[in-house]
């Protein structure tokens with residue numbers, strides 16, 4: 118078995134040769150081994166864990182796709198109202214550095230839900246990420262929105278970092294675990310709310326199906342599951358039905374009694390509408406073929422970028438621009454890819470083109486504000502921040 122196959126077997130991750138090669142080279146150098154066959158033969162569990170750390174992508178931030186937290190909070194409130202005194206159980210897997218479960222804890226606290234009314238459990242394959250989550254200490258990178266008032270409420274400044282409050286920290290239980298190896302049978306139906314966002318994008322189809330089977334067992338029959346926008350079609354192919362909650366990417370088990378539409382708590386900027394995924398588009402013949410192709414190209418480019426395949430993502434985005442030169446989302450994505458490659462100048466340029474084409478592109482305005490702040494241009498940062506705030510307020514007003 119080669120390194121790529123081994124890593125896929127133990128983590129489920131469908132990795133590119135390049136990613137595996139880079140990780141292997143780094144660990145072999147660290148261990149002073151020059152022959153990859155010898156390295157793989159002597160691989161101890163600790164060394165395998167170190168290798169895994171180099172291929173996972175523990176990228177997350179507070180209130181990522183914030184619509185999910187508003188919808189989950191409203192759902193929890195509904196459950197508690199229906200059965201006062203019960204405990205609502207929430208699972209976040211993968212939780213990366215804890216940004217997702219802590220966002221849930223903050224949203225519940227903001228909504229006045231008593232800490233004892235919910236149990237939040239969180240797990241991730243990466244030991245390093247779980248240790249970071251337990252420590253609850255974050256850099257500015259974890260705070261990417263414009264509305265950062267929650268940071269004042271729940272974090273205290275420690276030098277360049279932010280420490281989450283002890284009260285919040287005590288509300289989440291973290292563990293290091295592989296979703297694919299969960300003992301789901303003994304926890305069948307345990308969770309009312311499950312977050313599994315931005316993991317299946319790294320799996321191939323059979324692994325995705327296996328992961329969804331585990332999640333389906335863990336989720337109560339009347340529970341609600343939150344996925345990443347690109348992952349919704351995979352859930353729909355595997356026994357789930359999407360719920361029409363804007364910006365939340367929420368699903369429930371197919372055949373479950375439809376959850377009453379929770380009234381959105383809308384504490385944060387409403388997420389932008391997702392680009393239609395390919396399978397959803399199949400069910401919508403009214404969409405013109407060109408629009409469909411552009412949406413598929415954008416979805417593919419986002420998936421590639423999420424996986425760290427920047428060259429392919431750039432190529433897909435340029436193909437999209439060839440078909441639709443005015444695609445603000447394409448320029449936004451090129452900005453994100455440039456930023457991931459530490460090319461802030463190019464990122465700035467792409468995001469400016471994005472907001473030129475779509476002046477109310479909330480995400481681009483936020484990124485431009487953050488970038489200007491990072492380069493010490495407080496005035497420019499303020500201008501972008503204000504524009505983003507206006508967009509946020511306008512959308513929040515419309516969704517009320």
Ligand SMILES: C[S@@+](CC[C@H](N)C(=O)[O-])C[C@H]1O[C@@H](n2cnc3c(N)ncnc32)[C@H](O)[C@@H]1O
Nearest residue numbers: 128173174175177211213242243295296314315
């Ligand atoms: C991009 S992060 C997603 C974090 C968070 N859910 C979010 O959407 O912001 C992906 C995480 O999946 C974790 N991961 C990868 N394979 C896993 C597995 N088989 N079981 C549990 N976690 C896994 C990685 O360690 C990484 O932290």
